[in-house]
Amino acid sequence: MKRLLLIPIALAGLAAALPAAAQFQKPEDAVKYRQAVYTVMAAHFGRIGAMVNGRVPFDAAAAQTDAEIATMMSKLPFTAFGQGTNVGKTGAKPNIWTDQAKFTAAATKMQDEMAKLNAAAKTGNLEQIKTAFGATGAACKACHDDFRKKL
Amino acid sequence: MKRLLLIPIALAGLAAALPAAAQFQKPEDAVKYRQAVYTVMAAHFGRIGAMVNGRVPFDAAAAQTDAEIATMMSKLPFTAFGQGTNVGKTGAKPNIWTDQAKFTAAATKMQDEMAKLNAAAKTGNLEQIKTAFGATGAACKACHDDFRKKL
Numbered sequence: 001m002k003r004l005l006l007i008p009i010a011l012a013g014l015a016a017a018l019p020a021a022a023q024f025q026k027p028e029d030a031v032k033y034r035q036a037v038y039t040v041m042a043a044h045f046g047r048i049g050a051m052v053n054g055r056v057p058f059d060a061a062a063a064q065t066d067a068e069i070a071t072m073m074s075k076l077p078f079t080a081f082g083q084g085t086n087v088g089k090t091g092a093k094p095n096i097w098t099d100q101a102k103f104t105a106a107a108t109k110m111q112d113e114m115a116k117l118n119a120a121a122k123t124g125n126l127e128q129i130k131t132a133f134g135a136t137g138a139a140c141k142a143c144h145d146d147f148r149k150k151l
Numbered sequence: 152m153k154r155l156l157l158i159p160i161a162l163a164g165l166a167a168a169l170p171a172a173a174q175f176q177k178p179e180d181a182v183k184y185r186q187a188v189y190t191v192m193a194a195h196f197g198r199i200g201a202m203v204n205g206r207v208p209f210d211a212a213a214a215q216t217d218a219e220i221a222t223m224m225s226k227l228p229f230t231a232f233g234q235g236t237n238v239g240k241t242g243a244k245p246n247i248w249t250d251q252a253k254f255t256a257a258a259t260k261m262q263d264e265m266a267k268l269n270a271a272a273k274t275g276n277l278e279q280i281k282t283a284f285g286a287t288g289a290a291c292k293a294c295h296d297d298f299r300k301k302l
Contacts (some may be wrong), residue, residue, distance in 0.1 A: 023198060036190035040227070043184050047174060072223060076191070 218272035
């Protein structure tokens with residue numbers, strides 16, 4: 001019985017060790033996925049921005065939902081930058097794959113600031129949201145400056 | 152004082168009454184957003200499918216995360232089908248806007264089945280996940296058959 005049980009455990013270990021890129025059948029699928037994640041993240045982050053900048057009235061519940069969605073999205077794109085995914089119509093600069101430590105640091109910074117924005121949104125305090133929104137936007141921009149092609 | 156206070160309340164009421172499409176600056180933004188949401192939803196739903204169909208080993212924690220993301224995505228696209236958003240490169244059929252009750256029912260059915268899949272994923276029981284995955288996939292297909300152009 002012990003021997004039979006070991007097989008699925010070994011397989012599960014192998015799955016955990018698979019590179020994230022293996023979640024995509026083709027490199028183009030990874031590109032499409034990460035672009036979609038950024039689109040959804042930007043839409044909801046932008047809605048918080050509209051409140052922060054006074055373009056639309058502050059709605060604490062909406063801001064909380066938007067921050068929650070943007071935070072979930074912030075965790076997703078970086079599994080889709082595996083080796084071999086610098087293909088097709090991408091805004092990714094090649095240094096993503098040659099300077100991975102710096103890219104990962106920039107990505108992590110954005111995720112950390114977004115998590116703080118999410119926490120701020122839960123307080124319902126617009127001033128806290130403004131501060132966290134600014135810091136998150138700065139983290140987005142810093143990563144884009146270094147790792148995204150100018151459009 | 153009473154008079155001054157009434158103004159922001161009236162504005163807030165107006166914002167709540169605004170159509171969901173007003174969350175997008177251009178109709179094309181709504182199209183891009185809903186397509187991105189479906190891309191993210193399909194990617195994570197598909198990963199559960201790979202486990203259900205035995206193409207990859209079952210990983211209960213991964214299935215739970217995938218179901219959580221797919222469920223959050225399932226709530227989002229339908230704010231982006233406002234009047235005037237049948238534009239550009241879209242797979243949406245025109246009857247989305249002429250048979251809205253049926254479209255809403257199909258969308259709601261998918262959301263309900265996805266929520267059940269999310270609940271099943273939390274149990275960690277693959278058989279329950281399989282059943283819920285099948286029902287969710289059927290709800291996706293039913294809506295696509297009626298409201299998405301054949302590719």
